[in-house]
Amino acid sequence: MPKGYLSLVLHAHLPYVRHPEHKSFLEEQWFFEAIIETYVPLLRMLEGLEDDGVDYALLVSLSPTLVTMFEDELLQERFVDHLRKLIALADREIGRTASEPQFNRLARRYADEFRDVLYWFETRYQRRLAMAFRNISAQGRLELMTCGATHGFLPILKTNPAAVRAQVQTAVEHHREVFGVHPGGIWVPECAYYPGVEEFLKEADIRYFFVDSHGFDHATVKPKFGVFAPVHTPNGVAVFARDKETSHQVWAAEVGYPGHPDYREFYRDIGFDLPEEMVRDFIVAGHVRTNTGIKYYRITKKGDSKEPYDWNKALERAAEHAGNFLFNRQKQLEHLAPKMDRPPLIVSPYDAELFGHWWFEGPRFLDYLFRKMCYDQKDLKPITPLKYLQLFPENQVTVPAGSSWGGNGTYEYWINNTNDSILKDLHEAGDRMSEMAEKDGAQKKKNRRALKQMMRELMLAQGSDWPFIMRTNTSPEYALKRVQSHLARFWLLESMLVSDRFDEEALAAMEYADNIFPDINPDWYCRKK
Secondary structure, three states: OOOEEEEEEEEEOOOOOOOOOOOOOHHHHHHHHHHHHHHHHHHHHHHHHHHOOOOOOEEEEEOHHHHHHHHOHHHHHHHHHHHHHHHHHHHHHHHHOOOOHHHHHHHHHHHHHHHHHHHHHHHHOOOOHHHHHHHHHOOOOEEEEEEOOOOEOHHHHOOOHHHHHHHHHHHHHHHHHHHOOOOOEEEOHHHOEOOOHHHHHHHOOOOEEEEOHHHHHOOOOOOOOHHHOOEEOOOOOEEEEOOHHHHHHHHOOOOOHHHOOOOEOOOOOHHHHOOHHHHHHHEEOOOEEOOOOOOOEEOOOOOOOOOEOOHHHHHHHHHHHHHHHHHHHHHHHHHHHHHOOOOOEEEEEEEHHHEOOOEOOHHHHHHHHHHHHHHOOOOEEEOOHHHHHHHOOOOOEOOOOOEOOOHHHOOOOOOOOOOOHHHHHHHHHHHHHHHHHHOOHHHOHHHHHHHHHHHHHHHHHOEOHHHHHHHHOOOHHHHHHHHHHHHHHHHHHHHHHHHOOOOHHHHHHHHHHOOOOOOOOHHHHOOOO
16 A cells, blocks of 8 residues: 555636627637647546556546537537637748747647647547547546536525535536536535535535635544545535645745746737737737737746747656656655554645646646656555545544635635625526426426526526636626626526516527526426425
8 A cells, every 4th residue: 555645636617608699709719728728638648648557546527617618519610710720820930930940940839739639639539528538537547527517606606505406416417418427526616615515415426525725724623634634524425625735836826836937938929929910810809819829938037038938848847847746745745644544645636727728838747747656656646536535435524614715715706895796696596596496387398498598597697707707807897797698688588487478589599609508407496495
């Protein structure tokens, strides 16, 4: 038996940004960038580990909104068009940089990489990224879990318990439909726990979930082994907590690995650096510039002018950082193991998009780390939380404190004076949804259609992304508009049901625009007596 275990967790999520009413839409490009820079590289890394027989273990949570976009034929087609434009742009860059050898080498690398992504997406994966994850997970080393259906911030929704139940049960049903298995665990959106949410997880036959370290630090009974072993809530659902040290090493802005001067600079992209006429295909709505993914500079030291990016040097640094990460985990084990009655577990959860999108070399870091764990030592073994529970099913019982993985471990990024205007509207709509569901909308087929679309619109409005974006002031107008437009559709549908006067054209348009969860079940919104 190893001295300890490491559980790497990647939370893959994007809000539902499908906009069929527009030919080109800025927020859809968030999704396209993530496919190119995170999801396809992650799948390719996993396939490489599988092919080489590397004994890795990884847990990936795939949010239902992300998976639905993976499966959407319109977005698949638009992504291919986007990739072909990128290939043409990179080919033009090869000519433009012919007299600049360092940039020219990078332009050629980008052209090759975009063609590779197109090959993997279209030929290898048949445009079905969700199925690619499913096929790899069938090999046994990759575990998949779900998330809240639309990434709803559950502490906001708890005033109507049916809203929490609907987020959980819809997610579980969707996961079963797509991946063919019941999820063992769930990523509670934003790690936002409140005491009592485990009752809804137990009802959905969820075995475990995650909290930030703050949840264990202030639990009703402080866990004996801190964050290095799971606990059980009184109803038997297991809870794992994030390790602060591994989080700091990767996430911290000033000292985390991704900020090293040798790595690629995210914020210098030719979509912004070149004259408008040279990147015209990447100007949205006639005036909004976007990232292309073609970036020629490394981070460089603060205050210095940016220097050209060196791919080989960056890979060397990623390998070095993987070795350093492993060394530090071994040191943690030396300190922890003598104090515990079982091998300690180090839980390291991250946003998946950190690896590749924000930290370009991140997938290579993960690849190096798994290979080093497999071949260079025996003390630390990768494991998924479910397998750790199978090895050590008996754990301390306690109730974590309300917490999140946002600023200061509180709810402040999602409940504050920048976004509190939407909370009352969400609560009012949630209560009305329960009332309408309890009236048995199945009496008429068209009633059921409208009721299902009401639930889709409400759940899309509930996404935690919108209050977060409003708080960080990144795209606050878009976030507020999304909430307001979904709720406007919700109340229009409600008026149709109440009056029994249906606008078939309007209903069909809403079903086309917001087509998430075709088999959504409004009965989950019925309040239990």
